[in-house]
Amino acid sequence: MEFKDYYQVMGVARDATEAQIKQAYRRLARKYHPDVSKEKDAEARFKDLGEAYEVLKSAEKRAAYDQLGQGPRPGENFTPPPDWGSGFEFSGEGPHPGTTGGADYSDFFESLFGGAAAGARRGGRRGGRAFDADRGEDHHAKVLLDLDATLQGGSRQMTLRLPERERTLNVQVPKGILPGQTIRLAGQGSAAPAGGKPGDLYIEVEFEPHPLYKIDGRALYLELPVAPWEAALGATVKTPTPSGIVDLKIPPGSHAGSKLRLKSRGLPAATPGDLYVVLQIALPAATDDKSREAYRAMAAALPFNPRLSLGV
């Protein structure tokens, strides 16, 4: 298994004081906390950080870890020495909260401190009170879906990282689910101890950016390019909508940014959201004599100052 350099993970020297370690943890935790961080690998970094802090903040665990010396270079194969752990006792502390319930440590950590962590993990968080002792544990996961999943419904394959294992499920996505909402799958959590009810699985949903539609609550926004004369004179043009291509009437005198509402063509629901088509004016390129002539004719015919409002 891979040797982990916890000092490197936390960016502290091997002789760092307790206060320095705590400070480093807090700084990095704010940076990589998955709920607030926009860093791509935030979740993995935060997990490593929680694990490193779990070891380095405890005088016992840190001393035991230091005993390994520098270990092999990070990434090289590592096996704990046969006399590992003799003279140290890692009881009574419980997993660091930064790691998900202690069940998500690396193999490296588990091989060194596994027994103690497993012991402390029992009985749930904070005070060890078991909730509904005869009921299996609920699981919570988060998935990133394509927007079509909520627009059209349909099933999606989801790979969930749950404590102790990865699980791939085929889940029917409820039509109209909003980002931040949760799919509850009854009975798909942990099995219950003898005869009780299994826990539930809660899957929080977020959406990948869609190439056409932007989502705001139940409303969708689509930017639709139109020609200058279509905007000025009005026209009927084709536009995509989630439920298929439709003819859209552009009123005369429209301009860039004009918003046309297509009722109930947003996210599905009992009261569906609307689709807003936001007009963009696309200019034909003036690359040949004919097009340049057309622009010149327009310039000659129209007394138009687009900068009037700027006073110039």
Place this chain on the structure above:
Amino acid sequence: MRTLEEGPLSGEIFEEHTVLSIDDLCRLCSVERTYIVELVDEGVLRATEVDARGRQFAGAALRRARLALRLQRDLEINLPGVALALELMEELERLRGELRVGGR
């Protein structure tokens, strides 16, 4: 280990038609009652109604409670700090939403 299980499984949107009591929130967040009551007292969670069973919360309170507890625990922030962080995160989310739809 990856195993594809049978399916498709059908679920429901938890936030719709779900009403939660303080005890439900405790169970779903695996914390003791005092932690949820603190969040309510600080105004992080707001009851949508109070009836004979006590204070009732909308389904969306679950995500908010879990987020608040994670911040509190992982970043060692106190309650007013968590409340402030949540407000700022919501503001950020709102502004990002406006940016997404073109600032209009």
